[in-house]
Amino acid sequence: MFDTTIYHSVLIWLAQGTLAWSWWEIVLFALAVTHITIASVTIFLHRHQAHRALDLHPLPAHFFRFWLWLTTGMVTKEWAAIHRKHHAKCETPDDPHSPQIRGIETVFWRGAELYRIESRNAETLEKYGRGTPDDWIERNLYSRFQWQGVALMLIIDLALFGALGLTVWAVQMLWIPITAAGIINGIGHYWGYRNYDCADAATNIVPWGILIGGEELHNNHHTFATSAKLSSKWYEFDIGWLYIRCLEMVGLAKVKKLAPALKKTAAVRPADFDTLHAVITNRYEVMARYAKTLHDAYLKELDSLREFTHHFYGAKDWLLKDEAKLQEAERAKLATLMAHSKSLRVYVEMRRELAALWERSNISREQLLQQLQDWCARAEQSGIKALEEFSLRLRRYA
16 A cells, blocks of 8 residues: 655655755855855956966865856866956957947846857967866866756755755856856946046946955956955955955965055155156056046036036046047047146146056156156146145155
8 A cells, every 4th residue: 555654755855855944044045055156256266267366275276166066067267268368358359248349238148158159269268278277077077077067956956955946056057147247247347336447348336245256346356357356445345355365364275466555655755766666556546546636626627617518518527537448529529628728638638648657668767757757846836736736645655
């Protein structure tokens, strides 16, 4: 006779799984495991493998590799190669996933597909994938049996939570395509704020990098690509950096590279070679400070030309941009504004000359220093208070 007790037990197990957790416990589990996946991507794939910003002990390094095999099926060499190519060809037709070129809708919704297409490009893997793991387990398991890892994760989720395990697994599988491929690669080059006017369109989505492991601070990363720390302002938080510091404190990681720190002396001093080195090394910070210091002066001057500048909608935004990023029509408007305002002309021309300091690779350090000293002297004699304040601050850099 058929034992209905066993039958009912099997049905209960299929419905609830081994753990028989409540719905909120399962939600917490899903959040925890997806966060581990994000940490694995940002610490291992991104900062360790793609940019060599830190060294990892074999124990956490192999854990991250194993976890990514279970939860994403991504191959380390493919991911690192595609990301390195993204930096090398950023915002060009060769960029694997630029929303500036392919459109925000394409990158946001089809980011994972773009990744798969580029992963089949042998030239990309050969040129940009060097130095990634090539040991026995990589060749014979992780790279060879990609889908089997995520299939094993499905079995584990079903065993733990029964039918709801399928939902947990689906969340795990969608987490990286949505957050990394869609949000970071898409929105992170389309919308947000910028601390630095770096060469591409990268933005910081929010100042608190928690949900996506610190990758939300994408403008900071593209400005200082080899830094292990992605936050740069006092109000920004990079949880990935917190995890790296914890690993470092117990001897499981070693930070190799950080963004240059801009230091200031207590008193203003004549510009010297230390000042020159600080200005060139921290050029993005210097130009961001220039824009911030002169921001109110720009607006005040534009306001005084209100009857004239109403024809130039958006001038307060593009006046502070790197001129290389302006459209041809904006450059023409800028020239017109400079012709009608001596102050605006001084602001823009002084910014051009300051930026030229790190663009001139064909002159000596002595000549560069002389140009910096001349620049400071003219700024302080310009009669423009904001420009004088900026120059005095500049002469404190060390």
